[in-house]
Amino acid sequence: MKTSGSIGPTLSGKRIVLGVTGSIAAYKAVALLRTLLSEGANVHVVMTQSAMKFVAPLTFEVLSDHPVSTDLFEAHQEMKHLSLSEQADAIVIAPATANCLAKSALGLGDDLLSTMLLTARCPLILAPAMDGGMWTHPTVREHVATLRARGTIVLDTEEGPLASGRIGQGRLAEESAILEAIQTALAPQRDWQGHRILVSAGPTHEPIDPVRFISNRSSGKMGYAIAEAAQARGAQVVLVSGPTALPTPSGVEIIPVATAEEMMKALSTRLAWSTVVIMAAAVADFRPTQRASIKIKKRERIGHTLNLERTSDILAALSAQRTTQLMVGFAAETNDMIAHAKDKLTAKGLDLIVANDVTIEGGGFGSDQNAATLIDRQGSITELPLMPKRTLADAILSHAQGLLHSNKRSIQGANPLAGGR
Numbered sequence: 001m002k003t004s005g006s007i008g009p010t011l012s013g014k015r016i017v018l019g020v021t022g023s024i025a026a027y028k029a030v031a032l033l034r035t036l037l038s039e040g041a042n043v044h045v046v047m048t049q050s051a052m053k054f055v056a057p058l059t060f061e062v063l064s065d066h067p068v069s070t071d072l073f074e075a076h077q078e079m080k081h082l083s084l085s086e087q088a089d090a091i092v093i094a095p096a097t098a099n100c101l102a103k104s105a106l107g108l109g110d111d112l113l114s115t116m117l118l119t120a121r122c123p124l125i126l127a128p129a130m131d132g133g134m135w136t137h138p139t140v141r142e143h144v145a146t147l148r149a150r151g152t153i154v155l156d157t158e159e160g161p162l163a164s165g166r167i168g169q170g171r172l173a174e175e176s177a178i179l180e181a182i183q184t185a186l187a188p189q190r191d192w193q194g195h196r197i198l199v200s201a202g203p204t205h206e207p208i209d210p211v212r213f214i215s216n217r218s219s220g221k222m223g224y225a226i227a228e229a230a231q232a233r234g235a236q237v238v239l240v241s242g243p244t245a246l247p248t249p250s251g252v253e254i255i256p257v258a259t260a261e262e263m264m265k266a267l268s269t270r271l272a273w274s275t276v277v278i279m280a281a282a283v284a285d286f287r288p289t290q291r292a293s294i295k296i297k298k299r300e301r302i303g304h305t306l307n308l309e310r311t312s313d314i315l316a317a318l319s320a321q322r323t324t325q326l327m328v329g330f331a332a333e334t335n336d337m338i339a340h341a342k343d344k345l346t347a348k349g350l351d352l353i354v355a356n357d358v359t360i361e362g363g364g365f366g367s368d369q370n371a372a373t374l375i376d377r378q379g380s381i382t383e384l385p386l387m388p389k390r391t392l393a394d395a396i397l398s399h400a401q402g403l404l405h406s407n408k409r410s411i412q413g414a415n416p417l418a419g420g421r
């Protein structure tokens, strides 16, 4: 049964955490829960101690068919602040009190709900409810502004009769407005529509003879995640891939290559077509000066030296040839990561470099997760925690999107980029 006239994108299968805090409007969260369930969402409810003074957890428990989480320290709710937020597609707090807004803006974590917000990486939607005098108080306005600047969706309150008996601003937003905010936050982003992104991934193989080669530990997972994320966000994607065991992401055109030279050729051919280049490949820096045409016999080579020469710096060469493309490189480092990455950003003429410490446990080569620091040519440094490579891919694309916008603004203005590259 549908309890709302929702016409937005379906919430079917979406995992939503519904946070309920201590406001008289807490009873409206029951109706919201029913609507979310009727839209197909899988909803876990988290209540604060004050919320439980207004509505009993049992009401939410019976309707949602999941235990209600209330206490950070309860034995069976061990690490709930991590597991709930990591699995959620969205967190919605309705009603959100002034106290909840303050804790979220300041990063305080003194109960399950507020601690969970500190670990959340999914969209966060807050629907405040409080008395009018509180809603217009400068401190609350400041907290709302801080949260919005950080990307949290804070809905406006409604005007009408308040619990105090006064008429004013501060009522919980209409259920349809909360539902629409959730649907918009979960709708697939198409912010790269109209862009053509050239991505490189994987290692290169530099042959010694027909059976041996020089290479590195790259699995291609990082580059493939970027290709997949860019395609999902509406871009046309060409993926130039060194040898990997990964399936081609759907909707992505793949150009398989083996050596650095082949990768250089494939990328150069597509450079003019592209609007953005993202170089996640781990290109071998050296190759044997000679490639034997037949298998080298062990006994022939005992005591012999393998002579190496540098491969071309593909990224630097592409940067030098670019016209308007945004150039994104990676820096795989084991020490002094920021300093080395900054040097590469400048030396290779990049707009953005994704620095990763490849020695950290659970990240770097071969793993499904990675931790990175994004350094852009405007001097901003954004440190990101260990996260799935697919999530990191989205974060890189969002940062690159911001740079494209600032490019456009400066080109429309004084054109400081002209001749500056």
Ligand code: PMT
Pocket (backbone or CB within 6 Å): 201, 202, 217, 218, 219, 220, 221, 222, 223, 260, 279, 280, 281, 282, 283, 284, 285, 311, 312, 313, 314, 315, 316, 328, 329, 330, 331, 332, 333, 344, 356, 358, 364, 365, 366, 367, 370
């Ligand atoms: O593939 P995975 O197993 O998922 O691992 C991901 C990764 C660790 C390979 C990835 O996150 C990463 O760091 N990729 C870049 C690896 C690398 O070669 O870094 P670098 O610091 O040596 O090179 C700096 C940049 O120049 C890179 O964008 C690289 O693609 C590029 N380069 C390097 C050498 C070369 N001859 N030509 C280049 O274009």
